Structures are given as C-alpha cells and as structure tokens.
Amino acid sequence: MQRITIDPDQLGSSDTLQLTREQTHYLQRVLRLKSGDLFIAQDGAGHQWRSQLMEVSGQAKILSDLAPKPPPASLELVAALPKAGFDDVVRQATELGVTAIYPILSTRTLLKPSPKKIMRWQRIAQEASEQCERGHVPQIFAPESFEHWINNVPNNSGNFFCVARVNAPTLLTRVQSLLVDSPQQSLRVVVGPEGGWTNREITVAIAHGYQQTSLGSGILRATTASLTALAIVSSAREQLI
C-alpha cells in the first residue's frame, strides 16, 4: 500500500488527518487515489496508521493503528561530499537502512553545497523511506568540516574508517567479528571523497579510535564506496537476525 510521511501535528481529534496541500496533490494527482481509497500514513519514527482518503479535499480518516516499526539499530553514514551523485547516495542509503547521514567537507571535497540541499536530501530520504517501507526516516545533518565533525560527534566502538589502497582488514571481516559479540552494536561507516582522505585525516581518525578498513582491492568511486560499505554492514547485521 502507498505511504506518506506526516507530522504528528496533522492528526486531529476524532481520527481525522489534515493533509497538507502537497500531500493532497501527491495522493490524488501522483498516486491517483480517489475518495475512499486506502493508504498508510507514517510519522517517520516508527508509527503508522491505516488511513482512508475522504471526500472533503485535504482530509483523511485514520482507520486503525498499525503495529509500530521497531526502532532500527543505529547505522550512520559519514560521507565526504562527492562532486556529484549525493542525491542517489541519500536515496540508496535510506533503502539500506541508514539511520543518520553526516555530509562532510574534507580537505579534498570540491563541493560547497547550498543550504537548500539539506532540505532536498531530507525530502529524498523521506520518499525513499516511504517506498521501501522502512517506517523510519534517517536524520540528515548539515554539512560540516571533517575537523568539526570528528571533534564533536561522540565515539563508539563500531566506527569504521574506509580507506582506499590500504593494507587493512576488510570492512566485512571487521564488522562480522564485532557483531558476533554484540549484534545490536551501533555502527558508523566513514567514506572519503574522490581522491581519498589525506594522510592527516587518516591519522586524526585513527587517533579518535576509528578502525581503518578496506572495501576491497578495487578502486571505487566515492558514491559507490558509500553504498558498498552500507550494503556490507547491513548484510552482516541481517545475517544475525
């Protein structure tokens, strides 16, 4: 069934749901739903409601609460912004179950994103979450410098710093050995820009307790590297469910 993400404030008394103009347009014009048709409303934080479009334009009726989606185990992507293709990274990362995305301006990052971009990424993440029935929309942080990020984000033991052309254990090996002992461990993968991390950035990350890992012997584009890292980590976690 089709899904839309709502703000809990839209839930009125007596089981009505006030749709925004955008949501009404999406349901009626894009998805072609008619009065009486059913859809699922989600709040992006696990709650979801079976809903029905009503005759009064912009209104829907909540038919029933659906079982809430349990909160996913934390999986963060920290990615130096690539020159192009980050929209796809956000979309595909959401499909793969990421819970937060930190876009990073590293030494070799060429892009200076406009503030509008964050809203765009947030919207892409929301749409991807609806499509892939995740029920949870990942949080997308404002781009920040590598220095600022690494000094301000709390550390945990599941931190993997992916480096190309390095002789280090693969991400799969590292993450599997970690999850065997603590399957619910929060995980964070950090992926570099085109041209890779500088030696200084690698040294700083290791000093902050990040484990250097390899995504394999091949050279991957920055955008492919992010998805590869998430696919690996998320499969290793699924394997234990």
Add this chain to the structure above:
Amino acid sequence: MQRITIDPDQLGSSDTLQLTREQTHYLQRVLRLKSGDLFIAQDGAGHQWRSQLMEVSGQAKILSDLAPKPPPASLELVAALPKAGFDDVVRQATELGVTAIYPILSTRTLLKPSPKKIMRWQRIAQEASEQCERGHVPQIFAPESFEHWINNVPNNSGNFFCVARVNAPTLLTRVQSLLVDSPQQSLRVVVGPEGGWTNREITVAIAHGYQQTSLGSGILRATTASLTALAIVSSAREQLI
C-alpha cells in the same frame, strides 16, 4: 595514471600505437595530455602498456609492458532491466568487479531497450574499468527473455536468485558458506525488476538449480538490489584473499 582501452589491432610494429580519432580527442582534449605525457593503454583483457603520447597526432609509443592483471574470478550479474538507472548499474557493477552482465526481460520488465543501448552500456563499462583500474572490461550481453536466458546459460553451483519478501537464507550467509570450501568458485547473482519476479519465474529458477536468497528484510529498488548483491558477493570473496 590515466587509462584508455585499445583494440590489440592498434598495436603496430616497432612499439607504436595507432590511436583512433576518439582516443586522440579523449587524451588531448578531455584529459589534456600533451606530446611526451604518459598514460596506460589496456586491452580490457588484462594486458596493459605504459605509453607515451607522440608529436605526430594520433600516435603513441609503447614504452614498456606492465605486469598483466590476472583474470578475475567469474562474477556474473543477471538483472531484469529496471525502468531507469541501468547505466548506473553497469558502471557501479564494473567498479565492483563484475565479469559479465546479462540484461533480462522478465515478465514484469517494463523497458524495451533499443539496440543502441548495448553499445552504450559497453562504453560505460569500458570507461568504468579504466577509472577503477580493473584492467578487465566486463562482457555485456544483449537483452534476452528470462526463458531464453535460463534455458541457454550453463549452470554452476554458485548461482544465487535474489527474491524480496522471502524467508530464505541471506545472500551473505549462502555465499560465505560456499566460498569457504571453494574460494575460486564462479558466482552468479540474479536480481529481479521493480515488482519482483513472478512466482512462476521463481519456481523455474529453483528447478534449474538456483538457490533462493534474501538481500535482507528491507525493500530495495531494483537498481540498489543489483549493487547490494554485488557488494556482498565481492566483499565475501575479497575477505578470503
């Protein structure tokens, strides 16, 4: 160093390399190489030569043979053509080390690709192989129906048929248990279209010896599913190197 893919026929006697008009344009206009600059010529089948652009337009000199890239273990992607985004699948699959791609027209495939597409995909694969320094260009087959493909492609024991919303072992679990015993095993992953395989297609695949596998509990778009499957398989293989 920058790479281009050449046809072995372009190698003349006395260490010269006759460049095509397209290659000359690419080296001089796109990569901005000048007479005397070095680049690597590869044949897409593992051979590679250190080369130097000469003053005479369209000519290069072979300076030395480089150690050939060993043939990669076979990794085939069989993918029902998605409505959009197959160009990216070809590019990213090449980065992840795929050796052959079979585009499939399944029951729920909506796209009827023009014959020009195959040439386009072949070119994308070649460029991706140059960028990611693979040295090998994957073979891309002409689109064919599911029936024709499954009845005509020889089977081997590393065949994984990815199905969404199925209660089956994950691809990672299946491929790791296979590779533990035979790390050089040829591998083939088969990924469905938007809307998934039909029950009949799943039954036929199983009858042909394909192992049903899951890519996890989430719902992935068709294009993301292809990359996820290849990322998993290729990491599981790298892990054993």
